[in-house]
Amino acid sequence: MLEIKNLFAGYGQTDTISNINLNVDKGExxxxxxxxxxxxxxxLRTISGLTPRKRGSILFDGSELLDMEGKDIPALGIGHVPEGRHVFPKISVIDNLYLGAYSRQKDPEIKSRLEDIFELFPRLKERYHQLAGTLSGGEQQMVAIGRALMGKPQLLLLDEPSHGLAPIVVDEVHCAIEKIAATGVAVLLVEQNAALALQVAKRGFVLSSGSIVIKGTSSELAENPDVKKAYLGA
Known part of the structure; x- marks a missing residue:
C-alpha cells in the first residue's frame, strides 16, 4: 500500500531524513x-505533504505523493494523528470529529463511522458536546485518533500516541490501535515506547540521524542487542 524509495526531505540545505526505504502492506x-x-x-509529515520533499518516491496505492500538496492527500485515504494531538480546543468533541471528515463531506457513511468511533472510545460519546480543550490528555488523544478515522483512511499515520499519557491510558490507546488494525486499516506507528510498539506491530524500522539503521520483524528487533540496549532498557 505504501512504498517509499530513496526519500530525502527537510528544510533549506539540510536533509532531515535521507535515503529512506520503507514499505507498509495493506492491513499491516x-x-x-x-x-x-x-x-x-x-x-510522517513528509508522507502527509507537510515537510518539503526533495527527491525520491512515495507511492501510496499506486499514486505518487511526492508532488502532491498536503491538502489533497487525506482524500486518497491517509489519516495523520500528529504528535501532541493538536485538537481544536475551543470547539466541541463532535465538531473536532466532523472536521476529520472534511474531505468526505458527501459520504453517506459519516454517521456510521461516528458511531464506530464512539464504540472504540465510549468516553467521547459521554463528552460529545464538551470543549476539546477541557479534556484530559488521554481523551484528547482519543479525539485526535477519532478525527483521523472520520476521513475513512486506508493508512493511519500515528505519531507518538502514548506520549505524556498515564500507563492505564497508554494501554487503552494501544488496545484501540490493535482494534483499528483488525478492521483492515494499515498503521504506520511512530513511538518512543518501543516495548509497546513492538507488541502491536508486525515489523519495525529504527531511525537514527534521519536514516534507517535497523529493520526487521518485531521479534527480531526485540532480540537485537542494540535495540534492547537503546530502547528496551536491557
Missing part, C-alpha cells in the same frame, strides 16, 4: 523507533 501495522530528533516525525 509497522513501527518506527528512534530517539528524539531521529527524524520520525519528519518522516
Amino acid at each position: 501495522t509497522v513501527s518506527v523507533l528512534g530517539a528524539n530528533t531521529a527524524g520520525k516525525t519528519t518522516l
